[in-house]
Amino acid sequence: MGSSLSENVQTYSRPPITEAVVEFRCKTIINDGLLSKVNKRFAGTYPSGTTVPVPKFHVHVDNRTGAATSSVSNTNAYRRSAHDEHDILLINPNSLVVAQSAPYPGWDKFFERVRHDLRIWREAGVTLELGRIGMRYINRIDIPDTAPVINPADYLKMSLAAPEELGPTISYATNGNFALSDLQSNLQINSGVFLPPPVPGYLSLLLDFDIGRELEVPQSEDDIISLLISLRHEKNRIFELIVTDKARELFK
Amino acid sequence: MSGSVLLKQVREAILAPPTIFPWSDDKASIGPGGIANLELQQMPVGFNLAHIPATPHFQSGVGQFACGTPKSIARPLEEEVYDVLADAKIKTRLIGNHIPRDWQVRLFGQLDRLHDIEEWELGDRPMRKESYHTFLSVILSVRPSVRPGLGLSHKGDLLGTWGEPHDRITLEFMPSARLRWTIASTSDGQLVRSAGDAPASDLEKYLAPFDPAHWWHRSAER
Numbered sequence: 001m002g003s004s005l006s007e008n009v010q011t012y013s014r015p016p017i018t019e020a021v022v023e024f025r026c027k028t029i030i031n032d033g034l035l036s037k038v039n040k041r042f043a044g045t046y047p048s049g050t051t052v053p054v055p056k057f058h059v060h061v062d063n064r065t066g067a068a069t070s071s072v073s074n075t076n077a078y079r080r081s082a083h084d085e086h087d088i089l090l091i092n093p094n095s096l097v098v099a100q101s102a103p104y105p106g107w108d109k110f111f112e113r114v115r116h117d118l119r120i121w122r123e124a125g126v127t128l129e130l131g132r133i134g135m136r137y138i139n140r141i142d143i144p145d146t147a148p149v150i151n152p153a154d155y156l157k158m159s160l161a162a163p164e165e166l167g168p169t170i171s172y173a174t175n176g177n178f179a180l181s182d183l184q185s186n187l188q189i190n191s192g193v194f195l196p197p198p199v200p201g202y203l204s205l206l207l208d209f210d211i212g213r214e215l216e217v218p219q220s221e222d223d224i225i226s227l228l229i230s231l232r233h234e235k236n237r238i239f240e241l242i243v244t245d246k247a248r249e250l251f252k
Numbered sequence: 253m254s255g256s257v258l259l260k261q262v263r264e265a266i267l268a269p270p271t272i273f274p275w276s277d278d279k280a281s282i283g284p285g286g287i288a289n290l291e292l293q294q295m296p297v298g299f300n301l302a303h304i305p306a307t308p309h310f311q312s313g314v315g316q317f318a319c320g321t322p323k324s325i326a327r328p329l330e331e332e333v334y335d336v337l338a339d340a341k342i343k344t345r346l347i348g349n350h351i352p353r354d355w356q357v358r359l360f361g362q363l364d365r366l367h368d369i370e371e372w373e374l375g376d377r378p379m380r381k382e383s384y385h386t387f388l389s390v391i392l393s394v395r396p397s398v399r400p401g402l403g404l405s406h407k408g409d410l411l412g413t414w415g416e417p418h419d420r421i422t423l424e425f426m427p428s429a430r431l432r433w434t435i436a437s438t439s440d441g442q443l444v445r446s447a448g449d450a451p452a453s454d455l456e457k458y459l460a461p462f463d464p465a466h467w468w469h470r471s472a473e474r
Contacts, residue, residue, distance in 0.1 A: 018346050050334050084360045085341035101345045103353075142349065199350050200393045 010240060014251045016139040017104040022114045025095040027131035032075055034125050039078040039091050041124040046080030046089050096121045134212025135231050141247055142202040150203050155247040158191045171195040183230055185213040209235050333367045336378040350392055355399055362402045377408040382427030384410055390452050396468035414467035421467050431455055
C-alpha cells in the first residue's frame with residue numbers, strides 16, 4: 001500500500017507543524033517483561049533513552065468491614081529518541097507513541113517511521129487488541145508583530161467572536177469537538193493565542209488537531225495503515241478549510 | 253475589531269517579570285521535551301503543552317510518561333544529563349524556523365560536548381533548563397549573526413562569549429530571564445572590565461553604551 005499517494009495535498013516549504021504524533025493505544029496493559037523487551041528492540045533505531053517510572057496506585061476495600069488500604073508501586077515506561085530529539089518514541093504500558101518534533105520532515109518520512117515502529121512493536125510481541133488509533137498535529141503560526149492590532153480571524157477561520165464593545169482581546173482559546181462520521185472518528189481542534197509568544201517580535205497562533213478512532217478500531221496492519229492515511233487526508237482537508245490565504249503566505 | 257489582539261497589551265503581558273519566555277515556568281518543564289508536567293498529568297503529547305489545552309483522547313498517560321521523572325526522585329547523573337539535553341534540543345526545535353539550521357546543528361554539538369561527563373570534574377552539574385530558556389529568548393531577541401562560544405558556570409548556567417580577548421562580552425544566562433554580563437575591553441592600552449546584572453528584556457538598553465552590535469554582528473568597527 002502506498003503511503004504518499006501524491007494526492008492533491010498542499011505542501012509548504014516552512015510547514016508550521018511544531019509536533020506530529022501517532023498513537024496506538026491498547027485496550028489492556030502490556031506486562032513489564034514484554035515492555036522491557038520492546039524497549040530493547042527499539043534501541044538500535046532510537047539510541048538515546050531513559051526509563052520513566054510510572055506510579056501505580058492500588059486501593060483495596062474489604063467488603064465485610066469496609067476498611068480500605070492503599071499502596072503504591074512503580075512500573076516503567078520508556079522514552080527513546082534519535083537525531084537530536086527529532087524522532088521520539090514513547091513506549092508506554094498501554095500504548096506506543098511515535099512523535100516528530102520540528103522541523104516536520106513531511107508525511108512520507110514520518111509515515112515510514114510510524115509503519116516501521118508499529119511493525120517492530122508487534123514483532124516484539126505486543127499483540128493486544130487496539131482500543132484507539134489517534135493522530136495529533138500541533139501547528140504554530142508566527143505572525144510578525146508589525147501592526148498595532150492583529151486580527152486572528154485574518155489568519156484562521158476558527159477564532160474568537162466577541163461583542164465589539166469589548167474591544168481588542170489580549171488572548172483567547174477555543175476548543176471544538178467534531179464527529180467525522182465517514183471515518184467513525186472524532187476530531188478535536190484547539191486554536192488560540194500563545195501568551196506569552198514563544199518568539200519575541202511575533203504573535204503566535206495555535207492550531208491543534210487531535211483526530212482518532214475508538215469504534216471498530218482496525219487491527220491488521222493494512223487496515224491500520226489505511227485508517228492513518230484517511231485520518232491524515234481529513235486532517236489536511238480541514239486544515240486548509242481553516243487557514244486563510246494570509247496565513248498560507250507565512251509558511252508557503 | 254472584535255476578537256482582535258492588541259499587541260501593545262500582549263507585549264506588556266509578556267515583558268512582565270519574571271518570564272519573557274513561555275517555557276521559563278519551571279513547573280511546566282520537568283522532563284525530556286518539557287512535555288506536560290506532574291501537576292498536569294492529563295496533558296496530551298506536546299512539547300510545549302503549557303500553552304496547549306489537553307484533549308481527552310491523548311490523555312492516557314502520554315504526557316505523564318513523556319515528562320520524565322519527578323524532581324524529588326534522586327536520579328543518576330546520566331539521566332539528568334539526558335533530560336536536560338532533550339529539553340534543550342526540543343525547545344530549540346520549537347523555534348527552529350527562527351534559528352538557522354546550521355547553527356542548530358552546531359549548537360546541539362556544543363551542548364553535547366559541554367555535557368560529556370567523562371570530562372567533568374567532581375561537583376560539575378548539568379545545565380539548568382531555565383538558563384537555556386533565557387539563552388533562547390535572548391538569541392531570538394538579539395538574533396546575532398556571530399555564534400557564541402559556550403560554557404557552563406559552576407551553578408549550571410549557560411555562558412555565551414562573543415568577541416576577541418581584548419574586546420569580549422560574556423553573558424551568563426540565569427533562570428527567571430535574568431542576565432549577568434562581563435565586558436573586557438581596551439582603553440588607552442589598558443584592559444578595562446565592567447559587569448552588570450539585569451532582566452534579559454533590558455539587555456539592549458544596558459549595553460547600548462558599548463555598541464553591542466559589533467559583538468553580535470561584527471559589523472561596526474571600534
